[in-house]
Amino acid sequence: MRLGGCNLSCRWCDTPYTWDWTGIGDTGRAYVPHEELHPMPWQEVYERLRAYDVPLMVVSGGEPLSQQTRLLPLLRALTAAGHRIEIESNGTVVPRPELAAAGVRFNVSPKLSHSGDREERRLVPEALAALAALPGTAFKFVCRTTADLDEVAAIVARHGTTPVWIMPEGRTPDEVSRHLAALGDDVIARGWNLTTRMHVALWGDRRGV
Ligand code: SF4
Known part of the structure; x- marks a missing residue:
């Protein structure tokens, strides 16, 4: 809803x-x-x-x-x-x-x-x-670059916002794939969870009914 x-x-x-x-x-x-x-x-x-x-x-x-x-x-x-x-x-x-x-x-x-x-x-x-x-409660941060992950780490340290999930920003499958590839290794190294955007991979920016 x-x-x-x-x-x-x-x-x-x-x-x-x-x-x-x-x-x-x-x-x-x-x-x-x-x-x-x-x-x-x-x-x-x-x-x-x-x-x-x-x-x-x-x-x-x-x-x-x-x-x-x-x-x-x-x-x-x-x-x-x-x-x-x-x-x-x-x-x-x-x-x-x-x-x-x-x-x-x-x-x-x-x-x-x-x-x-x-x-x-x-x-x-x-x-x-x-x-x-x-x-x-789960915390999901929309990121593009590894510099964004440093910003996430500062928020987590200050506000205790765990568990951490990182999701690539993007409204097209290409954008999501590019950001996911740029973030993946660093997210794993930090011990956080990584997710993609399944609905964008499937339907792009098309709205449902
Ligand atoms: S992404 Fe859109 S809906 Fe979500 S907080 Fe920002 S403006 Fe609001």
Whole structure:
């Protein structure tokens, strides 16, 4: 489930249609909110998600924790029905304890300087500490070069953001492959986890329905 709205504005964001209404991202395109956002009651969202009949559901964005209070009834209903829930977050919002109590896990992607977001916006110590303290949280950093890995190491040392996953930045299979090859040896040497972007390898920058 992809939610609209984000409190950051990463220049390379691959989902600018969730928040970029002025064209400040790399694409330069200004998206139109009423074309992209579709408000609906949570009960309707619940029925649509249940119809997929899958055990694991991922809530992404945008920044889902910006709407965490309104998400609670939906996520409680889904976990009560036996679904596992993971929330993807940029790590700038302290999660409400009710989310973890409902069994929600977090995949957190703090942003580096190449995102173009100011440091005080993209690194919020109390939010990172709260997320790192929850069982099952994973931290995923989007990187291009080995210099980015030094920046990751500094964040990990300061904020305790482990376990670390490194994902290559890229909106095309070529970009992802190039960055993955540039990062691989260093990531292994540092003892971190390396991942690729399966959806980009399969579908490039094409949007789903
Ligand atoms: S935090 Fe995520 S959704 Fe928000 S602008 Fe950055 S990459 Fe895009």
